[in-house]
Amino acid sequence: MNNRTLSSYNIPVIDAHLDLAMDVCQKRQDGRKGVIVSDYLESFRRGNVKSVISAIFAEGTMPETALRQGMRQVAAIYAEVEESPDILAVCRSAEEVLKAERDGKIAILLSFEGAEPLGQDADILRLFYALGVRFLGLCWSRRNYAADGANYSENIKSTGSGLTEFGQQLVWEAERLGMLIDVSHLNDAGFNDLLKISKRPFIASHSNCRAINGTKRNLSDGQIRAIADRGGVIGINACSILVSDCEDTATVERLADHVDHMVRLAGIEHISLGFDFFEHMVPPGTCLEVNGKSVRVFDVIKRHSDIDALTDTLLHRGYHEEEIGLIYADNMRRVLRALGGGGQDGRS
Numbered sequence: 609m610n611n612r613t614l615s616s617y618n619i620p621v622i623d624a625h626l627d628l629a630m631d632v633c634q635k636r637q638d639g640r641k642g643v644i645v646s647d648y649l650e651s652f653r654r655g656n657v658k659s660v661i662s663a664i665f666a667e668g669t670m671p672e673t674a675l676r677q678g679m680r681q682v683a684a685i686y687a688e689v690e691e692s693p694d695i696l697a698v699c700r701s702a703e704e705v706l707k708a709e710r711d712g713k714i715a716i717l718l719s720f721e722g723a724e725p726l727g728q729d730a731d732i733l734r735l736f737y738a739l740g741v742r743f744l745g746l747c748w749s750r751r752n753y754a755a756d757g758a759n760y761s762e763n764i765k766s767t768g769s770g771l772t773e774f775g776q777q778l779v780w781e782a783e784r785l786g787m788l789i790d791v792s793h794l795n796d797a798g799f800n801d802l803l804k805i806s807k808r809p810f811i812a813s814h815s816n817c818r819a820i821n822g823t824k825r826n827l828s829d830g831q832i833r834a835i836a837d838r839g840g841v842i843g844i845n846a847c848s849i850l851v852s853d854c855e856d857t858a859t860v861e862r863l864a865d866h867v868d869h870m871v872r873l874a875g876i877e878h879i880s881l882g883f884d885f886f887e888h889m890v891p892p893g894t895c896l897e898v899n900g901k902s903v904r905v906f907d908v909i910k911r912h913s914d915i916d917a918l919t920d921t922l923l924h925r926g927y928h929e930e931e932i933g934l935i936y937a938d939n940m941r942r943v944l945r946a947l948g949g950g951g952q953d954g955r956s
């Protein structure tokens with residue numbers, strides 16, 4: 609973390625992927641309240657964060673457990689908003705996000721990171737939509753009833769299967785309701801199926817470029833172009849193992865290389881932020897098993913308060929503040945206008 613008290617730049621930030629609900633829910637189950645205000649707000653303010661998309665993530669894969677976890681996480685976010693109504697707001701549309709910003713509140717949007725809470729029941733999706741969930745990631749890096757995920761390890765093979773019949777039903781139901789699909793974690797076959805059956809913009813909330821770091825968790829050039837062609841955005845991910853396959857080169861500079869590559873492929877209008885910050889939630893020195901080796905995993909930017917590290921790097925590479933503003937918030941704002949149906953396609 610740098611020692612600035614506020615971002616040096618007045619560039620608003622929307623972060624398209626944060627495991628906020630999971631963290632808040634766990635801490636509330638430990639008896640705490642006001643977790644976002646005490647553990648996140650200063651970092652949000654210092655980074656000029658206006659809005660975050662919070663993942664709903666069920667660790668359990670058993671349907672009843674996962675449903676309960678999903679509902680608990682949604683409930684935890686609402687409880688936090690109820691405790692701090694002048695500071696936080698759950699938002700369901702682009703208009704509500706703008707209103708929250710005008711009121712000086714942090715806008716929180718809700719997103720499934722894996723459809724586990726739905727079990728095999730597409731009808732339940734409408735309940736979560738009614739609760740404010742607006743993005744649907746069909747799977748995490750594992751198989752579920754809807755789809756199969758791309759694992760970090762090459763030696764853990766995806767089945768290679770695409771969307772199941774249930775997964776397709778979820779896509780259609782999500783698009784009917786006005787939710788947007790999120791393809792981060794989805795395997796290649798699932799991505800191809802989605803491209804064929806979906807009609808609306810979709811996003812990759814937290815993924816980088818496979819051309820720079822070859823993990824299947826990152827996007828191929830064709831996938832980046834496809835997301836852009838559909839009018840969606842890709843949120844760049846600050847997690848070291850998505851930035852680089854080598855710890856020493858997992859840096860802000862390498863993260864900016866991903867931005868450069870996406871700009872060349874798709875244009876700057878389709879890049880966003882999905883930092884996926886996690887270090888503050890886990891013990892120091894946390895490692896992950898990747899390809900049979902234990903790899904240290906870390907955030908290449910330390911939370912939102914350190915976002916100037918990225919801004920400085922992008923400015924140094926010749927991006928103007930207005931262009932950085934597109935990446936940091938405006939492109940995602942455009943995509944948010946496609947929420948809620950009504951036939952808008954979110955294209956610029």
Ligand SMILES: [Zn+2]
Pocket residue numbers: 721792793814884
């Ligand atoms: Zn993720």
